[in-house]
Amino acid sequence: MTATTKVIRKPQRTMADQSYVIELVKGLGVTLKHFFKGTRQMVTGTTPDLEKHPYADGIATVQYPEEKRPYAQRWRGVHRLTHRDDGSPRCVACLCCSTACPAQCIYIKPAEYAEGDKRRGYERYPEEFVIDELRCIFCGFCVEACPCDAIRMDTGYHMTALDDRASFIYDKAQLMSHVGQDGTQKSANPRHEPGDPTHPGVTRLHGGH
């Protein structure tokens, strides 16, 4: 077996290259070009709108948090619990999300509706709903698993940096206070409440059988 040899020559540098002065001035030129362009856009008010043209040429710096880059609709942020029309959570505490959760960061305590509630027997509700956002890996499996569209990650919030761990344990009230990127706390999917004409009746007499 013959070894093939490839000779790599050292790059030939001229004195001008070696001194770095010319390249330094070129680089400074790029900086100055953007400096003047940015200043001109700022003065004339022609800075590109990041909402409309997120990847347009121009200044890439975002003045966060006054300005925010728009997130894709599927971007997975902090969770929220969606609301029903009466403001209660859509969640029926089936534990599908906590089952699917690979980080085991969701704790739900299911409870039965009180006697007399029209949802009693049909549904259950989460007495407690706790997500440990420090454990969460933001995989979105909980959203996929939910049969009721009750948990979503479309808030557009980052996980904020807080100075104690306890603040990352989000309870039901916290999760229900979050608002979706569309500005609502509901879900666009329709929901049939027990007693609605669209929902299975409560007694055998309801359906007219």
Added chain:
Amino acid sequence: MPNFKLDDREIPFEKGETIIKAAWRVGVEIPHYCWHPGLSVAANCRMCLVEIEPAPGGRAMMLDIMKWDAAKNDYVPDRKPKLQPACQVQAVDGMVVRSTTSKHAAEARAHVQEFLLVNHPVDCPICDQAGECKLQDYWMSEQRTFKRMRDEPVHKPKGVVFGDTIVYDAERCITCTRCIRVCDELVGDHMLDLRERGNRNEVVLAPGRKLEGDYTLMTEHVCPVGALTSSHFRFKARVWTLKETATVCPGCATGCNMYLDVDPREQRAYRNRPRDNEAVNRFWMCDDGMMSYLREHEGRVVKARLGRDGGREDSKVPAALDRAAEAIAKVPAGKLAVLLGAQFSTEDNLVLAAFAKAVGASVYLTAKAPWRADKILRHADQNPNRAGATAVAGGSVGSLQDLLAAAAAGQVQGIVGLGADVDVDANALAPLSRIGEVVLFLSHEGPLARFATVVLPAASWAEADGSFVNAKRLAQPFKRALPPKGDALPAWDLIARLGRAMNLDLSYTKLREVRAALLAQAPEAHPDSRPMAVSADAGAQAQKGA
């Protein structure tokens, strides 16, 4: 033994046995809802239909049918064999039965399944049965088609409270009548019945009654779907997060075999389920036994404790063991009494009996008082291991009453005891307060605990491997389901450590060594010496939760 052929397997049967039961005995499942090995045959679900080949020389029973022909776009005349329910047809020597290999049986089951789901709410996400539901299992194995009915399903009552323990959902019910037959045949009290017919059929309580008695939870246990739910377990957990452990009920001297279901993430026991054993509890357990999982978390001793009355303080186990060794050393020779525990495993009692022998102490037994017995399962003695504790003590042992008499006579100045249960009136315990040193190994608090000068935290029956000997002298092993709580250790381990702290020859460090000693000293109490075979164990494994 005569045989019949089920698909490609020869299955032995006893004379008079049905096809489904003979198959169940060898661990072959023929799909079924209404049939249960412990109940009479109802043959109403039609899920176990099988094709039985005609006897040699006989004529097959054939039905004329109209079959859909897609090519002609019309129905054409056809014939098919008449299927028979495997739960009702008795096996005959040489019979040829087709279950999984019959396309007619497969078709019939798929259609039965589709009919059962016509009015089913399919609320699996919030149904407690999901994960162990026969409707789900057989949808996967027998149906695999979507519902074709587009009409509104028939609605029936939901969340009906049948009693303190059972909540009923008529929409999920397939009216297999298993629960009704449990009430009739196991309990002998016709509390439940069906009303209406067809798709309005539902289970109702007898007028003026509620579901009561000692076996109400068995109606939930036999329910193949989520119609009957236990109000204790309802909404508490999903069954797929639970891990089962084969164990024995600590509730009474019957020693019902059971599974303890725990959530390993929370280290919490969630429910008991009967484990089939035809030699002991068949398929059943009483309500108190079904609720015995609560003992794992209620009234537990999880820390060592020193001092009595006002001067009580928590301690660490090694310090408490040293303190106990010191205290026992102060007791004059012959004045020490050892109290075996009928609530503890044979292994725990064996090591304590060995301790008693080593220090020359007299031996007594502490136990819980008798409770309400019945002719079904409940034994009057609510101690799971009186027989085992007595066996390791050499066959006879004094009671707590005897100990109190000895204490009153001043013959006892120190006690080492296992458990805080008493079978005497709490006022009769007064002589114990005069005893200087009382060292107790406790898994649970009890009336004796207040006399203790040293308390050591012992593992409960669910937290250590061990065995109980039931009233029929049947030694039954049980497995550890959870790690010991707090500082607790298995009682035999604590006693052996105490013995070593006192320089006694108690070298047990592994359960294996304790079991070996048990085999040598009281072989009849060793769990491997089971005199009665567990006949249906193979079938029981295959039909778990059936």
